[in-house]
Amino acid sequence: ETLSLPSWTLKLGKFKAALGRHNTFHTHAFPFIDAPLINEQLLGEEGLNDVGFSAAALLPAPWFLELTLQALAGDSDSLFASPSPYDLAAVAQVKNLWDLTDDATLELNLFSTAGNSPAAHRSNVYGADATYKWRPSVGGKYKALIITGQYLNGLKVDSRAAGIAAWTQYQFAERWWAQARYDRTHGEGANTPSTHRESALFGFFPSEFSGFRLQYSRLSEPDKATDHTIAFQWIISMGAHPAHAY
Numbered sequence: 001e002t003l004s005l006p007s008w009t010l011k012l013g014k015f016k017a018a019l020g021r022h023n024t025f026h027t028h029a030f031p032f033i034d035a036p037l038i039n040e041q042l043l044g045e046e047g048l049n050d051v052g053f054s055a056a057a058l059l060p061a062p063w064f065l066e067l068t069l070q071a072l073a074g075d076s077d078s079l080f081a082s083p084s085p086y087d088l089a090a091v092a093q094v095k096n097l098w099d100l101t102d103d104a105t106l107e108l109n110l111f112s113t114a115g116n117s118p119a120a121h122r123s124n125v126y127g128a129d130a131t132y133k134w135r136p137s138v139g140g141k142y143k144a145l146i147i148t149g150q151y152l153n154g155l156k157v158d159s160r161a162a163g164i165a166a167w168t169q170y171q172f173a174e175r176w177w178a179q180a181r182y183d184r185t186h187g188e189g190a191n192t193p194s195t196h197r198e199s200a201l202f203g204f205f206p207s208e209f210s211g212f213r214l215q216y217s218r219l220s221e222p223d224k225a226t227d228h229t230i231a232f233q234w235i236i237s238m239g240a241h242p243a244h245a246y
Helices: 037-043
Strands: 008-016 049-058 064-072 089-099 104-116 122-134 144-156 159-173 176-187 194-207 210-220 227-236
Touching: 037 144, 037 159, 037 176
Parallel strands: none
Antiparallel strands: 008 049, 049 064, 064 089, 089 104, 104 122, 122 144, 144 159, 159 176, 176 194, 194 210, 210 227
């Protein structure tokens, strides 16, 4: 990845595709222990991660405006996985970031991807997400608020699905977070039964390199009994680690 080209960032290798904010997170940095339902359904549990080339340009605007175009090998097992080595997948994203105040920012992403899947079917995903962040310039070590909402719509092989997800993360003490999430998916058609889930999470982070998270989720699927899940996660970071994206 280039570091000093004016207004440009070029990248070559295996990376998380610029397909919305959540897809750029590695699993240990997910806002919740698991990904939103629609992300898992269309992009897989760990998101769209493939070999390819990326070019991101910072466009002239009064705010942070970045256009990213990527060409991927199309080897993603979850979305593309074309049998032909010559079938590339394309990704495009427009990222906007505004400084609302000294303490708050608003980020808006518009994105899409398209490529071939097995049996020469066409797969595509498009969507948008928005994130509001608040951390006071004075006392920001102890309080913070993040609110995120996203929409994804995709055609995977020959089945279309759409879904929304919204979550809130609130830091109420130096090392404590409380979080809540609602996500919902449905197939093609306005009257298609939907699957929805409600989640709550408490996180305790004794240091920059470790964290404990306890999550409860209630999943409701058509014609199935309601599923209740409790998950516990212990995160440990060892060795050199690059900074996470803002």
